[in-house]
Amino acid sequence: MSTRVLLVEDVPSFRVMIGNCLREQTYEVYEAWSVASARRLLPSVKPKFMLLDLGLEDGDGYTLLKEAAGSDMAVIVISAREGADDRVTSLEMGAADYMVKPIDLRELMLRMKRLEKSSVGASGFASSVDCGTFVFDLVKRTIVRDGEEVPLSPSEFMLMRMFIESEGGVVTRETISKDVLGNEGQGNSRSADVLVSRLRLKLDPTGRKRTISSIRGVGYRFWGRTTDD
Helix, strand or coil, rough: CCEEEEEEECCCCHHHHHHHHHHHCHEEEEEEHCCCHHHHHHHCHHHHHHHEECCCCCCCCHHHHHHCCCCCCCCEEEEEECHHHHHHHHCCCEEEEEEEECCCHHHHHHHHHHHCEEEEEECCEEEECCCCEEECCCCCCEEEECEEEECCCHHHHHHHHHHHHHCCCCCHHHHHHHHHCCCCCCCCCHHHHHHHHHHHHCCCCCCCCEEEEEECEEEEEEEEEEEEC
């Protein structure tokens, strides 16, 4: 059975472009252009993904994002809003991802497939990832280590998920600056370094475990199951 996607976008040309791309990848796509039309479709379609624009003709996409909280549906916000505030607010409200227009369709497909890869049966998406010395809870957006639940900020949560999805690959400072920190981090590798340092400290306050390695001049690599040096 094809994966169902609800595409909520009020610009017809952009909606058609994304819709056609998704259909070519065998997704079953339903299109909405407003908050009202999305609400009409949601009960019957029951999509696994909602691709959501924030600026809709009859209201703000945040309304739909708030209503989707707690459901099995993964919401990817696709918006022209570049500010870090909108990115953080969307993640805090439960969005699975945030992309700034114009988007690369190949990147969208990759992000969706990675989310699908982490799904658990028909009931929804994986709620946690066992990383050996700690557990990454994607629902509560926390790290659990030694029985202690440590909350993550929205940017720390997004960075942690990016490391998990990289599957041991190198995540560049430029990627962290652009996709996690938004415009405020672009061109500022120091901001990315500070964020990684904060996350490292939460993963291991002792600093004795090898969790995130620095790759000189490039970025960072996360070790899926943390080990002692």
